[in-house]
Amino acid sequence: MAGREVRQEEREEGARLRHKEELSRKIKEQKVVVDELSNLKKNRKVYKQQPNSNIFFLVDRTETLSQCKNTLDELKKAHQEMENSEKTKIEK
Amino acid sequence: MEAFNGASPLSRALVDRLRQEYEKVVTSCQEKIQHWKKVESDYEALQDQLHTLPNKLSYDIMVPFGPLAFMPGKLLHTNEVTVLLGDNWFSKCSTKQAVELVEHRRKYVRKVLDDLQKVMKNFESRAEFKDLQKMSDAAGDFVDIREEIEDHSIETKEKYGTAHKAHSKPKLSNVFEVDFPMNGSDTKFMGHFQSEEELWAHLEELERQELLGELDRMPNTVETNEEDTSSSEEKEDKRTDLNGMYRAEDCITQGDFHKEVTNSDLFGGQVNGSTFYHSDDEDDIDIGDNSVPTIFFSHTVEPKRVRINTGKNTTLKFSEKKEEAKRKRQNSSGIGHATPELPNIKTPADFYRVFVDIVNGEYVPRKSILKSRSKENSVCSNTSDNSAAEFDDRRGVQRSISCDEATQSDNSESILEEEEAEGQQQLPKKLPSSSGTTEAFSGTVIGKESLSPSLIPHPVIAHPVLPTILEQKSEEVLSKASEETPNRISKFKAARMQQPS
Numbered sequence: 001m002a003g004r005e006v007r008q009e010e011r012e013e014g015a016r017l018r019h020k021e022e023l024s025r026k027i028k029e030q031k032v033v034v035d036e037l038s039n040l041k042k043n044r045k046v047y048k049q050q051p052n053s054n055i056f057f058l059v060d061r062t063e064t065l066s067q068c069k070n071t072l073d074e075l076k077k078a079h080q081e082m083e084n085s086e087k088t089k090i091e092k
Numbered sequence: 093m094e095a096f097n098g099a100s101p102l103s104r105a106l107v108d109r110l111r112q113e114y115e116k117v118v119t120s121c122q123e124k125i126q127h128w129k130k131v132e133s134d135y136e137a138l139q140d141q142l143h144t145l146p147n148k149l150s151y152d153i154m155v156p157f158g159p160l161a162f163m164p165g166k167l168l169h170t171n172e173v174t175v176l177l178g179d180n181w182f183s184k185c186s187t188k189q190a191v192e193l194v195e196h197r198r199k200y201v202r203k204v205l206d207d208l209q210k211v212m213k214n215f216e217s218r219a220e221f222k223d224l225q226k227m228s229d230a231a232g233d234f235v236d237i238r239e240e241i242e243d244h245s246i247e248t249k250e251k252y253g254t255a256h257k258a259h260s261k262p263k264l265s266n267v268f269e270v271d272f273p274m275n276g277s278d279t280k281f282m283g284h285f286q287s288e289e290e291l292w293a294h295l296e297e298l299e300r301q302e303l304l305g306e307l308d309r310m311p312n313t314v315e316t317n318e319e320d321t322s323s324s325e326e327k328e329d330k331r332t333d334l335n336g337m338y339r340a341e342d343c344i345t346q347g348d349f350h351k352e353v354t355n356s357d358l359f360g361g362q363v364n365g366s367t368f369y370h371s372d373d374e375d376d377i378d379i380g381d382n383s384v385p386t387i388f389f390s391h392t393v394e395p396k397r398v399r400i401n402t403g404k405n406t407t408l409k410f411s412e413k414k415e416e417a418k419r420k421r422q423n424s425s426g427i428g429h430a431t432p433e434l435p436n437i438k439t440p441a442d443f444y445r446v447f448v449d450i451v452n453g454e455y456v457p458r459k460s461i462l463k464s465r466s467k468e469n470s471v472c473s474n475t476s477d478n479s480a481a482e483f484d485d486r487r488g489v490q491r492s493i494s495c496d497e498a499t500q501s502d503n504s505e506s507i508l509e510e511e512e513a514e515g516q517q518q519l520p521k522k523l524p525s526s527s528g529t530t531e532a533f534s535g536t537v538i539g540k541e542s543l544s545p546s547l548i549p550h551p552v553i554a555h556p557v558l559p560t561i562l563e564q565k566s567e568e569v570l571s572k573a574s575e576e577t578p579n580r581i582s583k584f585k586a587a588r589m590q591q592p593s
Contacts, residue, residue, distance in 0.1 A: 047153070051133075056156075057152075
């Protein structure tokens with residue numbers, strides 16, 4: 001019984017770690033995007049890539065900036081929640 | 093037992109490897125799931141884009157110029173989309189149609205994802221189970237799939253050995269006692285030992301229910317919550333003794349190990365009984381007499397619906413009559429079988445004794461039921477040559493010589509009497525002598541005499557034993573030649589001659 005639980009915990013921890021890494025990576029990316037967008041000159045055009053293809057659609061810079069900021073905030077929130085849950089588990 | 097114990101270290105390694113394989117499957121499933129999730133998200137994005145694409149007449153885009161270069165440009169004809177149908181076939185559709193296509197593909201992707209999730213869960217649970225088994229191995233007991241079985245694997249194996257033998261009751265007590273030292277740490281055993289009688293009673297009741305078919309697996313599994321998965325697995329291995337044992341343990345009690353032991357025995361017996369149900373003979377599980385399931389073989393008393401075109405009646409009636417007559421004889425004379433209703437069969441020879449008649453102390457096979465008994469113009473479906481059939485019949489009777497059929501009293505049909513006469517007169521001839529090829533009429537006809545019914549060979553039901561084979565050879569004759577005359581006479585004439593007498 002104990003062995004089984006141990007193995008389960010290991011798997012869960014591995015998944016959590018992976019998830020955490022991905023999340024942190026995404027957060028970094030979003031940070032970069034937000035910084036770049038905010039540092040653009042006003043006359044610049046911003047194109048957004050269509051997923052899985054090489055086509056870029058012209059998009060509004062301000063709109064895109066706000067969207068990226070929102071995404072970043074969400075990712076940060078998820079990351080925070082994960083950290084909190086880990087802390088509670090450790091405390092237990 | 094010892095073999096299993098010796099194999100457990102080996103199985104541990106195997107279990108480890110199996111677990112690794114399971115985990116590999118799980119990881120591969122996870123990767124696939126990741127891939128398909130990405131595909132789904134792509135399709136979702138595409139669908140969104142397609143929704144909004146017709147909103148504008150043209151879009152400013154960066155047109156890709158090869159893999160690395162782009163040119164600013166415009167996207168026109170926003171409503172025309174070329175969709176890949178597969179195999180380099182494309183179709184030009186509107187965005188709405190394209191959206192539908194995409195939706196259809198997403199549906200498929202979702203289905204694939206679901207299946208992968210299920211598979212992953214399945215293998216995860218299997219891997220966990222294997223961990224448990226490994227631990228059980230380490231503990232030293234024989235392992236079952238279920239967790240609860242740790243202490244009783246050994247007993248169940250022993251029980252299996254006893255339960256599968258008929259009349260295994262005397263051994264059961266030994267097994268019980270053996271269990272105790274093996275599970276000395278299990279205090280429950282000591283506690284339940286007091287209620288052995290209750291357990292026996294419970295065992296009998298369950299056996300009865302099992303026979304009636306009321307005791308289904310379902311109510312039993314309902315009793316035990318945690319054993320459903322393993323019990324379902326065991327269901328598949330119905331014929332495996334171990335699993336039968338485990339199932340018994342599984343479904344009978346909740347943690348009552350002693351009861352599990354007894355009931356496992358019960359189930360083992362019942363499993364055997366169920367397997368025997370498929371055999372031609374009737375198997376009776378003795379539930380009333382012993383608390384241990386005992387399996388008796390008995391001749392099926394149900395008359396087989398063998399159709400013989402007789403003048404009067406069908407074989408069915410005939411055989412029923414014969415059976416009753418036989419039973420009456422048995423009861424009256426007390427010859428033949430141990431039990432009033434069922435013969436006590438322990439050896440193959442017992443079979444023979446059940447299905448043959450005893451004439452003058454010797455065993456004579458009964459006449460086949462396919463042979464007609466009526467004296468009138470019975471149409472034999474198999475008869476091609478009347479005379480030959482006649483002779484065969486006579487030969488069959490000759491084989492049945494010296495068969496003292498004390499059990500047959502009601503054979504009022506003249507055919508039987510004819511047989512008796514023939515049988516009597518051909519006493520010196522033995523059974524094997526007449527076995528052989530069907531020959532033409534030898535020319536000897538036995539006159540009909542009034543004999544005691546006990547001499548009538550009794551071909552009630554086709555028997556699987558030796559007499560049947562011989563009778564098959566003389567099977568063509570359905571009507572008997574009542575008299576033996578030096579001259580050949582047709583069977584109908586013989587029947588007619590018989591009738592008045």
